[in-house]
Amino acid sequence: MIRWLAVTALVASATFAGGSAMAADCKIDTDETDKFTKVRTVITRRNSLESFWGDSSKDRQRDIYVAAYYKDGHKALQIQLWFSNYVERMPPKYELKNALVIPKDSKLLIMMADGSIVTLHSINPVKSDARATRSSPRATVDFGATIYYPLTDELITALTSQGASKVRVHTVEEHYDFKIHEKSLTDIGDAINCLQASL
Amino acid sequence: MKQLIALSIAFSLFATNAHAGSDSCKYKKNKLDDFTGERLVKVDWVDMTGWASSTFNRTIGGRKDIEVAAESTGGRSLLKFRLKVSDAVKNQPRESDLHSALYVPAGSPLEFTMADESIIQLIVDEDVRGKSRAKYDDGWFVVTSKFTVRYPLDAELAERLLNEDSVYLRLGARSHKYDFVTDKGTIEFNINNKAQQALKKVVGCLNQAQQEATT
DSSP, rough: OOHHHHHHHOOOOOOOHHHHHHSSSEEEEEEEETTTTOOOEEEEEEEESSSSTTTSSEEEEEEEEEEEEEEETTEEEEEEEEEEEEEEOOOGGGGGGSSSSTTOOOEEEEEEETEEEEEEEEOOOOEOOOEEEEEEEEEEEEEEEEEEEEHHHHHHHHHHSSEEEEEEEEEEEEEOOOOOOGTTTTTTHHHHHHHHHHH | HHHHHHHHHHHHHEEEEEEEEHHHEEEEEEEOOOOOOOOEEEEEEEEEOHHHHHHHHHSSSEEEEEEEEEEEEOOOOOEEEEEEEEESSOOOHHHHHTTSSSSETTOOOEEEEETOEEEEEEEEEOOOEEEEEEEEETTTTEEEEEEEEEOOOOOHHHHHHSOOOOEEEEEEEESSOTTOOOSSSSEEEOOOOOHHHHHHHHHHHHHHHHHHHOO
């Protein structure tokens, strides 16, 4: 029994060690050229900027993912937001409409390790509806969005020269602040470097 | 016996401290914004609801709960009211009824009638729609609508609310078919002693935080 447990523990630790080694590598999720337009699209693997569990509390969970994106000569930072709220009763459908609205040119503020702020502006307007599911005895309301922020050479230099500690995403009504997990401090710069290396 | 005395002393000390704590200002936030460097102040909610509403109207409709809070960002101040109102109806509300149950359009006024019968008016600058739900209860559907409405507050009006007594409060709002909004398009409250204290406390705490920030 003890031997079996030891073997299981060894296998598990080897798996986790392998996983973390892979996380440091440059991974590309998409690298394809359209057969008709010959436009190449490259997207790096997305990484959560928060811990494995995201930012969880009793009534809500949320997470933020980052990847670097390239299409037709343009580079961008891709930010994906995901929110999940637990509510007492199923909300009416009209309340699910436009749960997340991010107009074009909305700001993404990134606080770098030295306290300086790098500001990016979104290229695509986002209007995302929420989805409600019954999860007895309560209901879950989920919504999320993918936003693209164009990268200039100047922004690339600023974002790859040091780690980042916090992110603020502006929406039409408010802003969401995320504290970057200590294991993810260099994820934004790493994603951009990974994209650059693959082009 | 000694234990009992020690326990009662400890309890009375705890009660005294709790009371002192409730008199002091409670801030949800009072700090510099990491990104902009602006001072953010959020004074916590204080209940203004009269005992009659909170005692009798919980289940049968006619509920009118009101809380007050305040916030300021970079010197721009807002006075906030959080309301929970209800009405009991015989027919099951449809989703469209809930959608139009409570709406405060941008430009709607909030008016205080002051003790000297003068009026202080604040104007909301954003549309607000209540979160409305219906619950079946013994032959009735109780429709409850919750919403938070924020009114820009300048220093002069804040000073008046702090130093003068108000007696009546009414908010401009719309409701398609529920009685929590009057035919005149208002939700109205008497300002009793508890509400008066709550209002002055919140405005005073906002002032205090702003003054501390400038000194």
